[in-house]
Amino acid sequence: MRVELEVSERKTMTAPTTIAAHKVTTPKIRLAFASAVIALVATFATVGSTVPLFNIYRAEDGFTNAGISVAVVVYSAATLTTLLVLGRLSNHVGRRPISIASLALLFLGCVLLLNVNDISVLVIGRLMLGLGAGLASSSLTSYIVDTAPRHPRWLSSVASSQTVMLGLAIGAVASGALVQFAPLPRQLIYLVDMAFLLVSVLLILASPETVRRKPGARRSMKPSVRVPARVRHLIPVTAAVLLSTWSVGAFYQAFVPALVENQLHTASPLVLGLVFAAYMAPSAFGAPLGSRLSTSMAQRIGMGAFLIGIAGVITAVITSTLALFIVSTIVAGASQGIAISAATRGLLHGSKIDDRAPTFSVIYLISYSGATIPALIAGQLSNVLTLPQIILGYGVFALVATIWTILGARNPLAHPGGEE
16 A cells, blocks of 8 residues: 655754655654664664674585685675665655565575575575665665654664664674574574564555655666765765775674684684674664764764774784673774764755665765775785784774874754754
């Protein structure tokens, strides 16, 4: 059932999107917001659930670090391509159809991953997850902003930027626990993911649409990268924040399984899931901490603390100290949440409904570029360099990005309503 809606735009991105139609009630708008958040969590929980299995694949099937890094890169490359080609499609077709299509692709990826017996199956399965995550990254995040409530004011930017990290953390921990303690260690987590995805589809089907269908869907698939002119001056620092933080996230996916086992002397899938979650989950909880600061100050503070966390991670790897590794990972994760949420808040400043999908496409294009390119380079270098040497390279990248952010962070252009 389709409900026609009239959308009254926000004056700024922090004011509420009001969906005024006599057939649409406030509870339905709240349902749409909750459904979009749950679906985005399901999306990235599915992506994160593969991480604790990487060590199983290495031990039982002989997969190499280089092979696993290829699977990580293929996922990111598929996401990038989807964002570039289909990132604006939900503006024309609607948020709900594109969101449901993304969940269907993720479901298919889980079906493939139920029987990983060769590196090619893992790569193809991760490819399908990347396609689904790419669609979700623009459609579901835009749906969240469309339906976000008025209060608290930071909820729109935090929910749209940090639900990804929360989902990855939930998927990794759940997967680690099931792999270590439950039957069917290579399949059960994917069956759980599939059930979660089906529930998400049902919730989206029960929720109202926020975008009217309009012509131009085919034209929107012509690759295009744009953000509103009023926030273009924010892109250089936003890029530094996203590239550096997401590159470390990809490092945790591709190399931490081997690092935890070889350097920190534990092979527990649950510990691996918790280590990965220690980087991702604090991001969602750290993000609101910067909500009372200007976007520029929040990015400076977030990146400064992020650099301290990465320095601690490097020290822990060199000294093989698990406790320091976990604490430093939590610091880096929480501080990246402050910086990423502030960068997202800046780009969404004053956004209208048609701005959101293209803006999120740009955000995630930059983010997945940060996840893809360094991971591809590091994967090739893993044949000649040790993991401690590789992580030092990520530390240098974090240092450069932090200096760039501290020197160049700026606020959105002022208007009569103020920045916030």
